[in-house]
Amino acid sequence: MKLTGAQIMMKALKEENVDTIFGFPGGAVIDIYDELEKTDIRHILVRHEQGAVHAADGYARAKACVGVCLVTSGPGATNTVTGIASAYMDSIPMVIFTGQVPTNLIGNDAFQEVDIVGITRPCTKHNYLVKRTEDLAKTIKEAFYIAGSGRPGPVLIDLPKDMINTKIAYNAPEQVELKSYKPTYKPNIRQLQKVITLIKKAKKPIIFAGGGVALSGASKEITELARKTQIPVTGSLMGLGVFPGTDPLWLGMLGMHGTYRANMCTGDCDLMLAVGVRFDDRVTGKTDTFAPHAKIVQIDIDPTSIHKNIPVEVPVVGDCKITLNEINKLIENKDFADIKTTRQPWFKQIDEWKSTNPLAYKQDNIIKPQYVIEKLYELTKGKAIITTEVGQNQMWAAQYYHFKKPGHFITSGGLGCMGFGLPAAIGAQIAQPGKLVVDIAGDGSIQMNIQEMATAVQYKLPVKIVILNNGYLGMVRQWQELFYQKRYAATNMEHAPDFVKLAEAYGAVGLRATKPDEVESVLSKGLFSNRTVIMDFVVEREESVYPMVPAGAPITEMLLV
């Protein structure tokens, strides 16, 4: 049977069980779109290619699968770069197809030509330029395998137009075989014995859980370990939701805007079980004073994450789920029979930290952004899928929405990419049609991909956008207030659009609250509508996120409210 490249691509996508593609057409991919139209794969037409990648990111996280994008050559391809970089930093599995000019024109400065493989080399897990139709099916299979296995990440495939149109005899590719790419899933048992010994000896242990726990689906295992051994748990931004945020063992988030008790725990603990984390600078603060008394155990599938920023006592290379499961099996209940009593001094210390400096704000006659999140949490019973933009909105969401399950907090953690929340919410809503999906946004970052409102309305997606509108680029303003003597250079955004009218212009619902007593009614009305809704909360202009650790300071030295 002879097939064109485009037809082979459709077969390959079906083979990988792809049901949804986020994309934007153009000259170089018109033949692919022509074939795609004939399949039952759903295509979501975004309004900007960056939106396509963030949407695929949100989709991948909400559904725990590989997200897929399709864009054209040149500007279509370059517009994906920010989204790819964000997915790469957060290890999100994704395959991005880009159109390319015909092979004979490559390198010719042809119309809409760009070397996207060259551009994305440092921000993809791997990428390909497919020059021969014969290589296409195999490349797609490899790409999906690489994207989804080991430490996941985005893989890009560049498709020259003539290669897509060439007809060849089709042979389905067999198993993927890569010479050297063999992720280590199973941990070394001898290392695990060392871990068990350390856990048994520890007086003041903590677990530090990160995005790797969510990616490997090890939420159940980490919860079991924590409860069995009575070890309190903190998380990185990417780790929120892997351990129930309402559990008494939960310490809150760690890091620059982490809770007082979580940060203090790192300064005092004698054992840190770091699982699926990479010790980002936003978590460690000054590295040489990080966890000074702790023996650190680090479990990660990616060996480069280990010893990169923080020296560790026991490195364990392996998949989080498999490793934690092994550890749970090795733990003997008799060793931890009295653990609740023996842990008392440690818990007492933590409670003290908690009561001296809890997360706090004062709600007076202007709406406080934290209050909006708390009300949102109450009204959604903590069950919504929350996406965020980046900045203060993201940190308040992380602090005040107590995530109970993985896959419910979707944020651009590593890259910190403004404009992420709305398209990610679109992706998440498509992945989980029955769930309430809320984008927590600022008035600054929502404007970075506001055009995706049209996508949400076109596909009748009932995503909810909560704008914490302070008329500032709030996080930068906060730094300027604290470290630049209140010189608010280029952070005043007072000329924003009327978000209510803007919502209506897009065919969505727009609501606004300007007083604290309107917050609850606006939320109730907005959240339970079956349409796309923007809720504009006019909040205290100069509210700041606390605690805050100044960049480069030790993580235990926090500025408090």
Added chain:
Amino acid sequence: MEKKHLLSILVDNTPGVLSRIAGLFSGRGYNIESLSVAETLDPFVSRMIIVTKATPSGVEQIIKQLHKLINVIKVNELTGTKFVQREMALIKVKASEQKRAEILRIVDIFRCKVVDVGMEHYTIEVTGDEGKMTAILNLLKPIGIKEIAKTGIIALLRDSQ
């Protein structure tokens, strides 16, 4: 303390691999002191020899990061093992009437070859390890070096027996 490390890397012989490796070094702030690359007996595989300066934890990261590239098949650190290394240089030396004999003596002592002769110069081919390179350059510099072209270091592990 930063030290020199010699890495021998087997990679897929496909387009863009050199750029992936070079990009990894520049993007992560590692340095490349020298690099040589050529096909091995297997036409699908190339060998790269990279000399880099790094701290012990730095070189550990470099090796792990290299391993992470899909096209990298194997990374060996040669430093600290038994290996043979060579580099080659072509050195164009000013060769005036009075200096010719001296140059030829040096060439003889270092077992080099004169590969090109002009009215005003000799071009000398030198092969050897780093020590030999430095030594001959120090001797030729006072005479006057017009131009120099050097390969990077190439190296192979010695057989264990």
